[in-house]
Amino acid sequence: xxxxxxxxxxxSLADAEHFRKVKAIIESDxxxxxxxxxxxxxxFDGDTKVTDLLYQCHRLVESGRSHEEPFRKIAERYTQIAAxxxxxxxxxxxxxxxxxxxxxYKNPDFAASRGxxxxxxxxxxxxxxxxxxxxxxxxxxxxxxxxxEWTNEVMGEALKNHSRAVIPGFYGSYPNGDxxxxxxxxxxxTGAIVARAACADVYxxxxxxxxFMMADPRIVKDPKIIRELSYAELRELSYMGATVLHxxxxxxxxxxGIPTNIRNTNAPQDPGTMIVMKTxxxxxxxxxxxxxxxxxxxxxxxxxxAMMNSxxxxxxxxxxxxxxFGVSFEHLPTGIDTxxxxxxxxxxxxxxxxxxxxxxxxxxxxxxxxxxGIALIATVGHGMSRTPGTAAxxxxxxxxAGVNIRMIDQGxxxxxxIVGINIEDFETAMNAIYRAFVKD
Ligand code: ASP
Numbered sequence: 302x303x304x305x306x307x308x309x310x311x312x313s314l315a316d317a318e319h320f321r322k323v324k325a326i327i328e329s330d331x332x333x334x335x336x337x338x339x340x341x342x343x344x345f346d347g348d349t350k351v352t353d354l355l356y357q358c359h360r361l362v363e364s365g366r367s368h369e370e371p372f373r374k375i376a377e378r379y380t381q382i383a384a385x386x387x388x389x390x391x392x393x394x395x396x397x398x399x400x401x402x403x404x405x406y407k408n409p410d411f412a413a414s415r416g417x418x419x420x421x422x423x424x425x426x427x428x429x430x431x432x433x434x435x436x437x438x439x440x441x442x443x444x445x446x447x448x449x450e451w452t453n454e455v456m457g458e459a460l461k462n463h464s465r466a467v468i469p470g471f472y473g474s475y476p477n478g479d480x481x482x483x484x485x486x487x488x489x490x491t492g493a494i495v496a497r498a499a500c501a502d503v504y505x506x507x508x509x510x511x512x513f514m515m516a517d518p519r520i521v522k523d524p525k526i527i528r529e530l531s532y533a534e535l536r537e538l539s540y541m542g543a544t545v546l547h548x549x550x551x552x553x554x555x556x557x558g559i560p561t562n563i564r565n566t567n568a569p570q571d572p573g574t575m576i577v578m579k580t581x582x583x584x585x586x587x588x589x590x591x592x593x594x595x596x597x598x599x600x601x602x603x604x605x606x607a608m609m610n611s612x613x614x615x616x617x618x619x620x621x622x623x624x625x626f627g628v629s630f631e632h633l634p635t636g637i638d639t640x641x642x643x644x645x646x647x648x649x650x651x652x653x654x655x656x657x658x659x660x661x662x663x664x665x666x667x668x669x670x671x672x673x674g675i676a677l678i679a680t681v682g683h684g685m686s687r688t689p690g691t692a693a694x695x696x697x698x699x700x701x702a703g704v705n706i707r708m709i710d711q712g713x714x715x716x717x718x719i720v721g722i723n724i725e726d727f728e729t730a731m732n733a734i735y736r737a738f739v740k741d
Pocket of ligand 1: 310311339340350352353416470471484485486487488489
């Protein structure tokens with residue numbers, strides 16, 4: 302028998318109907334031993350997440366006003382869930398206590414954490430499983446940084462005493478016991494931490510999509526779901542803007558070598574996406590790429606100087622200028638007498654002229670300019686290194702779509718090819734690359 306840890310997102314626990322789906326999933330597989338719930342999310346477009354209502358409560362309390370109005374909406378949601386599930390449990394008592402504690406503590410993290418806490422209590426009653434309060438087992442240091450090893454020890458010990466338990470997501474505590482939360486979406490992290498401490502065989506992250514898509518569906522119509530990808534590929538894709546999992550959620554499980562499975566609570570029969578240490582290599586119908594992701598709003602700093610290649614320390618002086626102004630860069634493709642640096646626009650806002658001036662002083666280039674309006678697209682996949690002609694196919698697709706390439710960068714792992722293009726070409730380029738590599 303294996304051990305599985307399941308995390309259910311806010312939309313997977315938004316109402317009683319979803320609680321039933323969750324129970325059916327958990328009961329269908331005895332390997333599920335620990336469950337990490339989020340707070341109830343949106344039930345429909347325009348609905349408000351319980352976590353957002355809790356932050357509203359806190360803001361009102363903080364400014365000396367009554368939080369009755371938003372708390373009433375919160376109370377309605379939990380009362381309805383408990384009533385529809387016919388739970389023999391005093392939800393009203395729990396809600397009154399919570400409302401009073403939010404008023405008394407005046408602490409935003411405490412207020413926000415109650416969404417997960419109350420959902421966790423209700424889910425544990427409904428499943429008839431133990432409840433472990435995350436406040437006791439997820440540890441932050443005094444500065445509020447997550448204390449990974451301390452938590453792993455404390456959590457590992459606690460899990461030994463519970464063969465099945467619900468542990469609410471999103472929060473933990475400072476050394477003095479006060480509640481502290483992760484950033485928004487942080488239940489993903491809690492799930493990964495529990496999976497590591499439980500030495501789970503798999504961390505199953507249940508959400509409202511059937512996995513990680515090969516491209517952003519707002520740009521590419523009906524992109525395919527990625528069946529399997531490695532943690533390294535996921536990192537490349539999420540760095541470039543793809544989102545499904547909270548970024549920090551990858552580290553605990555990646556570190557422990559535990560695969561993550563992204564699944565859809567509303568379509569539990571779908572296999573979802575498996576994120577693994579190393580992909581098996583047999584991509585469906587010979588597909589060489591895993592996914593495409595992109596980001597707008599970059600600038601290209603282009604520098605030219607005759608004989609640059611033989612000038613000792615040239616590159617260092619350019620990068621020193623950036624460092625001196627606290628600017629970090631994304632990519633650094635170089636030619637013999639040219640050097641380009643790709644920088645996110647937000648890094649440059651106030652420092653553009655000073656940087657140019659400094660580089661002029663220290664490097665005396667023949668020409669230097671910064672052009673804005675660049676978008677980056679990363680085409681990612683381990684398969685690319687084994688497949689000749691990948692770059693040719695990519696560039697040809699862009700050529701045929703009439704897209705001018707402003708910059709090319711291929712990581713030394715050959716796991717990705719990044720192209721810089723004009724912002725106006727972003728959507729065209731994404732679609733062209735997708736169509737070139739993905740067969741319907
Ligand atoms: N409920 C929290 C949020 O809305 C955490 C989470 O759902 O993961 O951000």
